[in-house]
Amino acid sequence: MEQHAPEVRSTALGMVRQGIPYREISERLGVPRGTIGWWRHEERRAAGTPFFREHDCPRCRPRAFDRAAYSYLLGLYLGDGHIVCKPGQQHLSIFYSDEWPGLIAAAEEAIRRVMPLPGVHRRQKEGCTEVKSYSGHWPCLFPQHGPGRKHERPIVLAPWQREIVDEHGWAFVRGLVHSDGCRVVNWTTRLVGGQRKRYEYPRYFFTNTSADIIGLCTAALDALGVSWTHLRQSRAAQTVSVARRDSVALMDRHVGPKS
Template structure:
């Protein structure tokens, strides 16, 4: 709307409205020439952040997410997931909207996979792990403010990690007499030692026993541990 109308609505001096608008435009907080104001950033603007949703989205990002620069210094967050899991793909989109309230995530398909995408100038601010190259070829560590969120919502981080790079299945083993017994097992596979450490630290916070059967795999096999994990992760759908 025109500056004069804006000033009349809010009973503020016209020169004040003009000064605010110019400063916001200079800082990239509104679109020059009109349009909706940009979503404020929890890091740059101290905007409110749904921390539970953020911990969940962080898990998805560390597992199957990436950030790419688009036009006009805007970045695209992309989470890739199997097209078979419709409920989880909708969960990803809703989680993005909880972290960036005015987001309009797009679900794009191809090759049996769904890419859930959303654009924002501040994705690198909220995901400082963003950088060139594959995650397992560079250092991945959480910032202090991220550790505080994960310490409060470790279950949400674990949910995102297991649903991105994990699986849940029925395994079997043999008894001394040759008979088989079956048990549920959850496994997480990721080439990044740093991301595996982020997961195991969260499992430790939750008191969930884990082991590392292979170099790139974290497994949860004990009956009581699987029961706790199933309480907030469960099977994919």
């Protein structure tokens, strides 16, 4: 086996403890995966402890957590989040285009406020960033996780989630719009008193292929007093549009454009 400096070994083991997969540690440190596994095995044997990943899941070990941050994260997850939960590979991932550094930071912050262990990580990919939390407990927080795609199975909130969304409706809508929605500005010009003036019409859209998720979005908008309409489209996804001036003003106050 190739010799590695002791600092590399301890850095690798520290990363393992944070829940970072061997593949990623291997890429970052340039150490073969098998070596990391061997180090881990030796460390565990020396400590005489079975494998245990530290977690602070608020469902398994009840404790208070930031409910507004949870509502936002639920919106992100239902919009465009992914949970992987199989032996040796357990994480929550949210993908962002690199144009939205503000959203990336907001997602990381929400994860820290809900389930800070074992940590939040960023993975840079081609033109996008993956915000990732390696924990096997995300399905406890998002029981909507299941086999197949979200639009192929019913998405129904558990009573405790329902309560949080009712309490923090704006955070939920913000999460949905930040993941699968947008604010666009259409404009036109009109002659007013002989002068050509530019008029802007901001609108919000939320698009999703799950009718249940669309239903959760429109129910939350109704509860918040936001008028919306379904946009007629020829594709499988459904789009909810918020275009009325007073409703757009409400959305601007509580959601705002992506940043």
